[in-house]
Amino acid sequence: MFLQLLINGLIAGAIYALVATGFSLIYSTCKFIHFAHGAVIAFSSYFLYWLFSLIGINFWLSAIMAIVFAALLGLGTNVLIYQQLQKKKASNVIILISSFALLILLEALILIFFGADVKTLGFLKVAKGLPFLGAVITPLQIVIILGSLALLGLFLFFMRKTKLGKAMRAVSDNKNVAEVVGISAKKIYNWTFIIGSAIAGVAAILIGLEQNLEPMMGTNLMIKGFTGAVIGGIGSVPGAVLGSFLLGFAENFGIWFLPSGYKDAIAFVILFLFLLLRPNGILGIKKGGDKK
Amino acid sequence: MKKQTGIIILSIILVALVVALVIGLTGSETGRTVKEKQIKIGASLPLSGKIAYMGQHMQEGIDLAVSEINAKGGINGKPIKIVYDDTQGTTKGGLDSYNKLSQIDNIKIFLSATTNAVMAAAPLAEENKQILFAIATASTTISKAGDFIFRNTLLAQQEIKFLANSLNNMGYKKIGLLIIGNSGGESYRQALKKEFETLGGEIALTEKFEEQSNDFRTQLLKLDKSDATAIICVAHTQETGLILRQAKELGINKQIVGMFATEGPSLIEAAGEAADGVLYTHFFDPDKQTQLNKQYNQKYLLAYGRESEPYAALAYDNVIILAHALKNCDPDDTICIKTELYKIQNMETVTGKTSFDSNGDTTKEIILKTVRNGKFVLY
Amino acid sequence: MIEAYLIHLLILIGIYLILALSLQLVVGYTGLLNLGHIAFYGVGAYASSLLVLNLGFPFWIGILAGGIFATATGFLLALPTQKIKGDYFALATLGFSFVIYAVLLNWTSLTRGPLGIPGIPRPSLFGISFSSNISFLILVIIIVIITYILIKRIVYSKFGRVLQAVRDDELAARTLGKNAFKMKTYAIAISAFFAGIAGSLYAHYITFIDPSSFTLMQLIPVICIVIIGGLASLRGTILATIILILLPEPLRFIGFPSSIVGPARQIIYALVLLVILIFKPKGFYGKLKLT
Numbered sequence: 001m002f003l004q005l006l007i008n009g010l011i012a013g014a015i016y017a018l019v020a021t022g023f024s025l026i027y028s029t030c031k032f033i034h035f036a037h038g039a040v041i042a043f044s045s046y047f048l049y050w051l052f053s054l055i056g057i058n059f060w061l062s063a064i065m066a067i068v069f070a071a072l073l074g075l076g077t078n079v080l081i082y083q084q085l086q087k088k089k090a091s092n093v094i095i096l097i098s099s100f101a102l103l104i105l106l107e108a109l110i111l112i113f114f115g116a117d118v119k120t121l122g123f124l125k126v127a128k129g130l131p132f133l134g135a136v137i138t139p140l141q142i143v144i145i146l147g148s149l150a151l152l153g154l155f156l157f158f159m160r161k162t163k164l165g166k167a168m169r170a171v172s173d174n175k176n177v178a179e180v181v182g183i184s185a186k187k188i189y190n191w192t193f194i195i196g197s198a199i200a201g202v203a204a205i206l207i208g209l210e211q212n213l214e215p216m217m218g219t220n221l222m223i224k225g226f227t228g229a230v231i232g233g234i235g236s237v238p239g240a241v242l243g244s245f246l247l248g249f250a251e252n253f254g255i256w257f258l259p260s261g262y263k264d265a266i267a268f269v270i271l272f273l274f275l276l277l278r279p280n281g282i283l284g285i286k287k288g289g290d291k292k
Numbered sequence: 293m294k295k296q297t298g299i300i301i302l303s304i305i306l307v308a309l310v311v312a313l314v315i316g317l318t319g320s321e322t323g324r325t326v327k328e329k330q331i332k333i334g335a336s337l338p339l340s341g342k343i344a345y346m347g348q349h350m351q352e353g354i355d356l357a358v359s360e361i362n363a364k365g366g367i368n369g370k371p372i373k374i375v376y377d378d379t380q381g382t383t384k385g386g387l388d389s390y391n392k393l394s395q396i397d398n399i400k401i402f403l404s405a406t407t408n409a410v411m412a413a414a415p416l417a418e419e420n421k422q423i424l425f426a427i428a429t430a431s432t433t434i435s436k437a438g439d440f441i442f443r444n445t446l447l448a449q450q451e452i453k454f455l456a457n458s459l460n461n462m463g464y465k466k467i468g469l470l471i472i473g474n475s476g477g478e479s480y481r482q483a484l485k486k487e488f489e490t491l492g493g494e495i496a497l498t499e500k501f502e503e504q505s506n507d508f509r510t511q512l513l514k515l516d517k518s519d520a521t522a523i524i525c526v527a528h529t530q531e532t533g534l535i536l537r538q539a540k541e542l543g544i545n546k547q548i549v550g551m552f553a554t555e556g557p558s559l560i561e562a563a564g565e566a567a568d569g570v571l572y573t574h575f576f577d578p579d580k581q582t583q584l585n586k587q588y589n590q591k592y593l594l595a596y597g598r599e600s601e602p603y604a605a606l607a608y609d610n611v612i613i614l615a616h617a618l619k620n621c622d623p624d625d626t627i628c629i630k631t632e633l634y635k636i637q638n639m640e641t642v643t644g645k646t647s648f649d650s651n652g653d654t655t656k657e658i659i660l661k662t663v664r665n666g667k668f669v670l671y
Numbered sequence: 672m673i674e675a676y677l678i679h680l681l682i683l684i685g686i687y688l689i690l691a692l693s694l695q696l697v698v699g700y701t702g703l704l705n706l707g708h709i710a711f712y713g714v715g716a717y718a719s720s721l722l723v724l725n726l727g728f729p730f731w732i733g734i735l736a737g738g739i740f741a742t743a744t745g746f747l748l749a750l751p752t753q754k755i756k757g758d759y760f761a762l763a764t765l766g767f768s769f770v771i772y773a774v775l776l777n778w779t780s781l782t783r784g785p786l787g788i789p790g791i792p793r794p795s796l797f798g799i800s801f802s803s804n805i806s807f808l809i810l811v812i813i814i815v816i817i818t819y820i821l822i823k824r825i826v827y828s829k830f831g832r833v834l835q836a837v838r839d840d841e842l843a844a845r846t847l848g849k850n851a852f853k854m855k856t857y858a859i860a861i862s863a864f865f866a867g868i869a870g871s872l873y874a875h876y877i878t879f880i881d882p883s884s885f886t887l888m889q890l891i892p893v894i895c896i897v898i899i900g901g902l903a904s905l906r907g908t909i910l911a912t913i914i915l916i917l918l919p920e921p922l923r924f925i926g927f928p929s930s931i932v933g934p935a936r937q938i939i940y941a942l943v944l945l946v947i948l949i950f951k952p953k954g955f956y957g958k959l960k961l962t
């Protein structure tokens with residue numbers, strides 16, 4: 001029982017973590033909220049559906065193309081919208097509203113291109129999960145959980161050991177100083193979107209397989225991912241992952257003990273109590289993001 | 293001050309634009325002569341937002357019915373024209389939509405869906421003696437919403453009474469419920485509690501989920517561990533599909549039961565092989581297919597490239613039923629239309645034999661079905 | 672008949688204006704991103720409806736009660752979150768809105784849960800019935816004017832200046848002896864009062880309320896209005912309310928093919944919104960940045 005609950009929490013948490021990772025990376029480097037991240041995930045899932053289920057291209061090839069597509073779509077939102085706004089010295093909240101508008105726009109496009117019905121990728125058969133110490137988990141769910149952790153590991157390695165990663169950290173810490181030493185913030189922003197959105201692409205594949213596709217999936221995922229990211233400390237990617245898992249646990253354990261009609265409320269109360277105890281987030285002080 | 297003048301000019305232009313468009317378009321469309329040449333029916337549907345698939349299916353059913361009727365010359369020689377508006381599935385959207393259709397397009401006959409949108413419009417439609425004919429809305433509040441308010445669906449109370457009897461006869465005495473947390477779900481839950489307890493059964497556990505959930509695992513786990521011998525799901529088609537799939541993945545063996553929304557290609561799409569074995573109530577008997585039914589299904593497949601879904605069939609029927617009532621009436625005479633609608637008994641429609649009761653709700657025949665090898669068949 | 676539709680739009684503009692001005696007080700002038708503001712709107716709507724419909728109280732008691740219950744809810748939100756900062760505050764308030772929504776949804780013996788409350792009567796004050804839309808509009812206009820005057824007074828008062836000090840630099844304000852926590856609490860409570868009034872007006876106009884009208888999704892247009900109008904600008908709020916409410920209307924008249932009517936309108940709306948943002952990257956009357 002407890003183990004199955006734990007697994008349920010891990011699955012939900014891992015899905016939110018997949019969303020929160022890319023989102024949090026973009027926030028920590030570029031310092032604005034990119035709500036349309038959810039729509040990038042949704043659109044990429046549908047792109048995968050188009051390639052694999054409609055056209056019939058090999059799944060693995062389609063998956064790689066979906067990741068590339070996600071990266072390009074994310075980059076596109078930055079270049080076409082956010083950069084234009086930043087050139088005009090738009091305030092961060094205006095950029096936030098623009099990301100809402102983008103979210104609406106992209107989801108409406110999905111609705112037009114693909115219709116409102118749910119779509120399945122149809123790559124995996126529906127079958128009873130594998131038994132594991134009295135609980136059950138499917139291979140895909142194992143991949144999702146391990147995948148979200150692996151992504152985190154990769155990310156940490158990337159940020160510490162690669163030149164681009166270090167440049168991104170520099171810009172995240174202090175954009176002006178970074179530019180003084182010759183790092184082009186504009187280029188770094190673009191790279192951040194590429195990488196963050198590529199992560200979204202991975203999320204799109206896994207989530208699409210696990211939960212099926214519907215036009216508004218982006219909005220729902222974004223709300224959860226955003227919550228997870230903030231819980232863990234919005235400037236921190238590891239925090240975002242941790243926060244997402246906490247949200248997953250809070251939801252599932254919450255409704256195990258309390259009536260399920262209150263799921264969102266319970267999850268928030270649990271997290272809220274957590275916040276009261278640690279008002280700077282789980283992973284301590286946020287880095288450099290609090291200037292007014 | 294340049295910034296300020298710019299903004300003021302912008303807002304004046306926008307207001308002027310709205311007024312101009314409104315006047316311009318209403319001037320041309322609702323002029324007396326044009327109005328008499330066609331029968332305008334308004335359709336306030338959730339065409340975007342989280343329940344967009346419902347609106348889309350209904351729009352497809354409506355368009356199919358209208359094109360058929362118009363191809364045969366319309367009603368008394370006048371073609372039907374549907375004016376669509378998007379409610380986005382919200383209460384305010386329903387009111388906005390009603391107001392626009394009623395006041396700008398002069399619509400007197402409305403098709404509408406999702407309970408909240410219908411309830412927002414109902415008092416006004418009733419006061420203005422306009423026909424409001426809801427499609428597939430489940431809430432009990434609509435029954436008493438007014439004399440001019442009608443609804444075409446499988447009523448929760450009827451469906452549950454039938455289901456309770458069937459399950460009781462099969463020996464399921466302790467039931468678990470997995471219910472969507474909206475007005476439809478609540479209406480079903482109340483009916484379920486009442487009917488099962490009347491028959492001496494017991495609701496062992498009730499679990500709920502929010503609209504647009506896609507993770508039912510923990511609720512399913514709780515239901516599995518309870519005394520319930522069967523789990524009844526009150527959910528839309530795609531949610532039911534996900535529930536079936538997750539139940540299978542979790543290795544749950546208890547009998548899962550659904551409502552009429554269970555039958556639709558989206559179920560098989562979402563659940564795959566996990567759909568096999570689910571029991572559900574429905575109005576369409578594949579063995580008793582009438583000509584009407586066969587033709588409808590063929591035409592739908594031809595027009596849209598996939599099989600019909602329950603909301604589409606209901607919406608199609610709404611139009612057919614309206615057309616029947618309109619045959620003997622002037623399209624502006626809503627009192628006549630109202631009387632004609634109440635007269636309808638045992639009318640042959642795609643969703644079975646339909647009759648109106650004194651509340652303006654439809655009653656239909658109900659049967660028990662299941663899924664075998666990916667096909668929807670009689671149980 | 673067109674006039675009837677325009678009256679409907681004006682009523683909506685009025686109600687949203689009250690809601691937006693109250694949110695502006697908290698977001699623009701106090702620097703608090705209160706995502707739970709919609710809960711005050713909902714509590715006001717339900718309180719007013721239940722008192723008038725079930726207990727037979729006259730409308731003026733209903734609407735005031737709506738404001739008062741909402742204020743109480745405001746204190747409920749403000750007190751525990753006093754010390755929480757920035758993003759976490761936003762998240763805590765978001766959670767609060769979920770909690771209130773859950774209460775409205777599940778406390779069925781009081782609120783009828785998801786079935787909602789139908790048949791809410793139109794207001795009647797001092798023997799005059801406001802059931803026609805025109806009379807309701809006049810009522811709304813009066814209340815909007817009162818709201819605007821009150822909020823403007825608050826904003827330009829000493830209290831208002833302290834709020835802005837707290838917004839700009841809470842630490843400094845506290846150093847100067849201002850009890851920042853108390854100020855923030857009052858700001859939220861006051862904003863809640865007006866939101867409750869707006870909620871009551873909404874309930875008695877639309878005559879049917881259910882919990883689905885009071886979620887985060889319903890707050891997003893209001894947040895957009897507050898930000899696009901320009902933070903800490905009352906004039907901007909008025910302008911933004913008018914423009915954002917009217918914006919989707921011309922789209923209803925474009926005859927899109929029925930299969931894409933819904934999303935096509937959304938796309939144009941989103942595009943126009945983006946254009947507005949690109950032309951007015953600081954909002955209409957925006958002066959400040961809020962992180």
